[in-house]
Amino acid sequence: MPLRLEKRAERSSTMALVSPLIAIALTLIFGAAVFASRGVDPWHGLYVYFVEPLTDEWAREKLIVKATPLVLMGAGLALAYRANVWNIGAAGQLQIGALFTGLIPVYFSNWQDPSVMPAMLLMGVVGGMLWALIPAYLKVRFNANEILTSLMMVYIADLVFDWLVRGPMRDPKGYNFPKTVNFVGWQTLPHWGDIHLGALFALVAALGLGFMAYRMLKGFELLTLGSAPRAGRFAGFSAQRAIYFCFALSGGLAGLAGASDVMGVSHQLQTPYSTPSYGFVAIIVAFLGRLNPIGAIFSGLLLALTFLGGEAAQTSLHIPDKIAKVFQGVLLFFVLACDTLVYYRVKWESRK
Amino acid sequence: MKKLLISAALAAMALGGTQAHAADKLKACWVYLGAIGDMGYTFQHNEGVKEVQKELGDKVETVYVENVTEADAAGPIERLARDGCKIIFTTSFGYMEPTLQVAAKYPNVMFEHATGYKTAPNVSTYNAKFHQGRYVEGQIAAKMSKTGVAGYIVSFPIPEVVAGINSFMLGAQSVNPNFKIKIIWVNTWFDPGKEGDAAKVLFSQGADIIVQHTDSAAAITVAEQQGKLGFGQSSDQIKFGPHAQLTADVDNWGPYYVRRLKQMLDGTYKPMQSWDGMAEGTVAMAPFTNMPDDVKAMAQKTVDDITSGKLDPFTGPITKQDGTVVGEKGKPLADGDILGMNWYVKGIDDKLPQ
Amino acid sequence: MEQLWAIAITIIAASTPLLIAAIGELVSERSGVLNLGVEGMMIMGAVAGFGATYLTGSSAVGIFASMLAGAGMAMLFGFLTLTLLANQVATGLAITLLGIGLSALIGENFVGKQIERLPNFHGIDILIIFSFILVGLVSWFLFRTRYGLMVRAVGDSHTSAHSMGFSVIGLRYACVAFGGACAGLAGGYLSIADTPQWVENMTAGRGWIALALVVFATWLPKRVVLGAYLFGTISILSFVVQTMGLNVPPQLLSCTPYLVTIVALVLISRNKRVLRANTPACLGQAFVADR
Numbered sequence: 001m002p003l004r005l006e007k008r009a010e011r012s013s014t015m016a017l018v019s020p021l022i023a024i025a026l027t028l029i030f031g032a033a034v035f036a037s038r039g040v041d042p043w044h045g046l047y048v049y050f051v052e053p054l055t056d057e058w059a060r061e062k063l064i065v066k067a068t069p070l071v072l073m074g075a076g077l078a079l080a081y082r083a084n085v086w087n088i089g090a091a092g093q094l095q096i097g098a099l100f101t102g103l104i105p106v107y108f109s110n111w112q113d114p115s116v117m118p119a120m121l122l123m124g125v126v127g128g129m130l131w132a133l134i135p136a137y138l139k140v141r142f143n144a145n146e147i148l149t150s151l152m153m154v155y156i157a158d159l160v161f162d163w164l165v166r167g168p169m170r171d172p173k174g175y176n177f178p179k180t181v182n183f184v185g186w187q188t189l190p191h192w193g194d195i196h197l198g199a200l201f202a203l204v205a206a207l208g209l210g211f212m213a214y215r216m217l218k219g220f221e222l223l224t225l226g227s228a229p230r231a232g233r234f235a236g237f238s239a240q241r242a243i244y245f246c247f248a249l250s251g252g253l254a255g256l257a258g259a260s261d262v263m264g265v266s267h268q269l270q271t272p273y274s275t276p277s278y279g280f281v282a283i284i285v286a287f288l289g290r291l292n293p294i295g296a297i298f299s300g301l302l303l304a305l306t307f308l309g310g311e312a313a314q315t316s317l318h319i320p321d322k323i324a325k326v327f328q329g330v331l332l333f334f335v336l337a338c339d340t341l342v343y344y345r346v347k348w349e350s351r352k
Numbered sequence: 353m354k355k356l357l358i359s360a361a362l363a364a365m366a367l368g369g370t371q372a373h374a375a376d377k378l379k380a381c382w383v384y385l386g387a388i389g390d391m392g393y394t395f396q397h398n399e400g401v402k403e404v405q406k407e408l409g410d411k412v413e414t415v416y417v418e419n420v421t422e423a424d425a426a427g428p429i430e431r432l433a434r435d436g437c438k439i440i441f442t443t444s445f446g447y448m449e450p451t452l453q454v455a456a457k458y459p460n461v462m463f464e465h466a467t468g469y470k471t472a473p474n475v476s477t478y479n480a481k482f483h484q485g486r487y488v489e490g491q492i493a494a495k496m497s498k499t500g501v502a503g504y505i506v507s508f509p510i511p512e513v514v515a516g517i518n519s520f521m522l523g524a525q526s527v528n529p530n531f532k533i534k535i536i537w538v539n540t541w542f543d544p545g546k547e548g549d550a551a552k553v554l555f556s557q558g559a560d561i562i563v564q565h566t567d568s569a570a571a572i573t574v575a576e577q578q579g580k581l582g583f584g585q586s587s588d589q590i591k592f593g594p595h596a597q598l599t600a601d602v603d604n605w606g607p608y609y610v611r612r613l614k615q616m617l618d619g620t621y622k623p624m625q626s627w628d629g630m631a632e633g634t635v636a637m638a639p640f641t642n643m644p645d646d647v648k649a650m651a652q653k654t655v656d657d658i659t660s661g662k663l664d665p666f667t668g669p670i671t672k673q674d675g676t677v678v679g680e681k682g683k684p685l686a687d688g689d690i691l692g693m694n695w696y697v698k699g700i701d702d703k704l705p706q
Numbered sequence: 707m708e709q710l711w712a713i714a715i716t717i718i719a720a721s722t723p724l725l726i727a728a729i730g731e732l733v734s735e736r737s738g739v740l741n742l743g744v745e746g747m748m749i750m751g752a753v754a755g756f757g758a759t760y761l762t763g764s765s766a767v768g769i770f771a772s773m774l775a776g777a778g779m780a781m782l783f784g785f786l787t788l789t790l791l792a793n794q795v796a797t798g799l800a801i802t803l804l805g806i807g808l809s810a811l812i813g814e815n816f817v818g819k820q821i822e823r824l825p826n827f828h829g830i831d832i833l834i835i836f837s838f839i840l841v842g843l844v845s846w847f848l849f850r851t852r853y854g855l856m857v858r859a860v861g862d863s864h865t866s867a868h869s870m871g872f873s874v875i876g877l878r879y880a881c882v883a884f885g886g887a888c889a890g891l892a893g894g895y896l897s898i899a900d901t902p903q904w905v906e907n908m909t910a911g912r913g914w915i916a917l918a919l920v921v922f923a924t925w926l927p928k929r930v931v932l933g934a935y936l937f938g939t940i941s942i943l944s945f946v947v948q949t950m951g952l953n954v955p956p957q958l959l960s961c962t963p964y965l966v967t968i969v970a971l972v973l974i975s976r977n978k979r980v981l982r983a984n985t986p987a988c989l990g991q992a993f994v995a996d997r
Contacts, residue, residue, distance in 0.1 A: 145921070148921055151914060176514070176694060280799065284796075284803075314420075320810055325810070329803035332797075549716060549942060
């Protein structure tokens with residue numbers, strides 16, 4: 001092959017900072033090409049997609065709302081992936097978290113004092129955690145590949161959610177439509193404009209996890225187990241406990257994301273439910289943020305922008321909002337590709 | 353001439369006072385669940401919009417957004433409201449909550465929600481009496497079926513769908529009291545793979561006619577492949593089933609849209625709940641094909657009777673599946689009973705999913 | 707009897723795309739590469755196959771186009787993971803997202819259009835027959851040819867394979883491409899033979915099921931047939947159960963394939979010896995030649 005990679009003596013820190021920027025630039029170029037191919041002026045397209053959402057206060061609020069679940073999940077996943085614990089099931093954990101949260105308004109709709117809010121949030125966390133501990137247990141006890149098990153749990157979560165919301169948890173006065181009663185009063189989150197309390201949770205979670213990762217022993221333990229497992233074992237860090245910890249943490253955060261979504265945005269459970277798909281985008285958030293929980297804040301906002309841009313493109317440019325997925329996929333591509341430059345130098349060789 | 357019309361329209365609008373800014377055309381916007389190319393439900397809404405353009409194109413600017421998922425609808429709906437739309441039609445049941453949420457923030461914009469049941473000072477609902485068409489289809493099915501069993505593919509057990517099943521059955525029973533239907537719930541409005549599979553399973557279980565309350569042309573395609581019969585849904589799907597389609601239950605939203613926009617233009621618009629049917633032209637049947645003339649004649653007579661008001665599919669007394677009877681003799685059921693229909697008629701063996 | 711045959715055909719049609727996609731991914735994984743992008747490759751195959759058939763009027767062209775689309779996506783994956791050494795999990799996810807989004811954009815013009823369905827005899831078409839031949843071919847290739855041995859060696863111990871002179875990267879590229887072509891073909895089957903229509907997201911998660919299938923089959927080709935048909939049967943069964951009037955919630959019935967997969971995963975993984983005997987040891991690990 002004419003292209004050869006030569007491992008650098010040590011990780012290039014300039015590249016570590018620059019490579020996400022290169023990736024973003026490449027994505028923008030690709031995006032411009034897509035717009036051009038559809039007869040839309042590339043500059044106008046990029047403006048509508050990336051800039052306009054930032055100029056409008058309403059859109060900025062929506063940005064934070066969309067970023068909230070992404071940052072909550074992205075931060076947790078970043079830490080888990082650093083520890084080599086591959087939780088791919090955040091989507092299902094979010095959904096079960098939302099389901100658990102919804103149990104209170106559905107079965108205890110009269111519980112309307114300030115204590116119900118933290119109770120519901122706690123239910124969400126517990127739901128997500130329990131759902132995540134299943135693949136964790138299967139990995140620790142049976143060595144079952146957690147990527148596949150956590151992924152299968154996503155499908156099961158969706159089906160269970162659908163069954164319950166369509167069936168026993170359905171609003172009896174709702175004419176058989178597949179949704180629960182509306183959450184009211186203390187069973188919803190306070191909000192400022194469109195932004196709800198969940199945004200604060202996301203910020204605190206990301207900062208907290210960042211602190212833990214780089215300043216606390218627990219964080220050191222997880223990072224070591226991920227990058228140098230044998231060294232970790234020698235130091236007495238238990239890989240098994242790390243698996244449980246990381247799944248519980250990322251699962252609990254995903255559950256919290258689900259709870260805040262239904263308590264802060266939709267105020268009900270309904271099926272089909274689309275927020276869980278953010279659980280997969282959160283994986284991109286984690287990588288784009290360089291597997292750093294604090295980086296997840298920025299990458300979460302960026303990816304939220306790609307969603308908003310998709311909506312804007314749909315209404316203003318008549319481009320299907322699926323273009324958001326294209327941008328997200330391409331962005332991840334370029335991030336992964338550019339990351340190589342951090343560890344390797346690219347050398348061109350002429351064939352002999 | 354056109355300029356004259358526009359100035360006249362401008363003057364009328366200025367007098368009407370419903371427009372906040374000096375745009376010369378009324379901006380009317382639609383939110384679609386599917387793609388306008390789906391040859392089914394969304395396609396028909398768009399056909400209605402085309403009629404608006406034809407009749408009121410000089411006074412009304414139409415804008416649409418397609419493929420808006422129900423759960424993510426609040427964003428696009430709000431965007432339209434901010435973009436200057438004065439009336440927004442949200443065309444799927446699942447848009448109910450987002451429509452209400454956005455409507456609360458934009459009290460000067462009118463919203464119209466299709467097939468829903470919640471209203472607000474600036475939110476109307478509109479629906480079509482689809483079940484009238486189903487009654488006709490039921491009669492045809494009972495005449496054309498050799499096995500006496502029809503297969504019914506449905507999405508979710510909401511009242512509109514249940515009423516459709518019951519109406520179909522009542523129509524069939526008026527011809528053959530022992531007619532049977534087998535029902536499959538696919539839990540989606542639009543998934544050709546699932547709908548096709550459901551059709552195949554139903555045919556294999558003894559049904560020889562297929563009817564659906566889902567949005568793609570998959571079932572009629574399967575019917576065509578297997579040499580069986582079926583009914584198109586929402587739009588005339590004859591090109592997918594040239595030998596299979598008997599007729600289709602066509603949604604004709606044009607007359608409703610034109611009527612409402614005219615009211616917006618001349619200032620007589622009031623939020624209300626509308627439920628049009630054959631009489632208003634909102635429900636129509638595709639040409640009757642692949643059937644003998646006597647069946648055509650019977651079907652046409654039924655259509656005429658329903659249109660004139662002589663016949664109502666839900667005329668009492670009706671015996672429910674559990675044996676109880678509803679409705680007074682000779683009187684149609686109240687609208688509320690149909691809009692909240694939660695039971696099957698006698699003769700349907702399946703249990704309604706609860 | 708005719709009833710049973712009709713159901714059987716429906717099951718076969720539902721299982722075939724799973725079978726084809728899984729067999730391709732099996733080859734890729736045998737060489738040590740875990741490609742999570744099956745869903746993305748499949749849906750690109752579906753749109754390419756439908757589009758090509760619609761534009762040229764020939765299903766043969768469509769089939770070829772679907773394989774090309776899948777292989778193309780796979781090559782993108784290969785470049786990132788084999789040459790640039792990117793993380794395989796993340797890259798696979800990127801391919802999936804890209805595939806879903808790109809196919810929706812490309813397919814916009816094809817919604818609602820019709821094409822001639824693939825010619826078939828009582829529901830059995832050439833791709834169904836081909837799927838079985840494919841399994842036989844892959845089985846023969848992997849276990850009875852020299853190249854197959856090399857592929858398995860690369861998947862089990864890439865450093866040893868490299869020191870024996872095998873081109874690890876080259877073989878992996880080939881296997882990944884094959885996997886992509888199969889995924890694409892499976893997608894093409896859905897849009898050309900099964901429905902035949904194009905709808906956004908029409909693969910509806912089948913790619914992920916195919917991934918599970920490979921593990922369920924413990925990376926043995928013949929077991930993939932068993933798994934694919936099991937999943938296919940269960941998906942059709944949930945409809946049949948409804949028509950028989952039984953009151954099982956359809957969603958719970960639909961859970962069974964995923965539960966079964968988890969159980970299978972547990973069974974083969976818990977015994978480390980069994981696992982090592984069956985799993986390609988280097989699955990998911992990047993290979994960098996140190997010379």
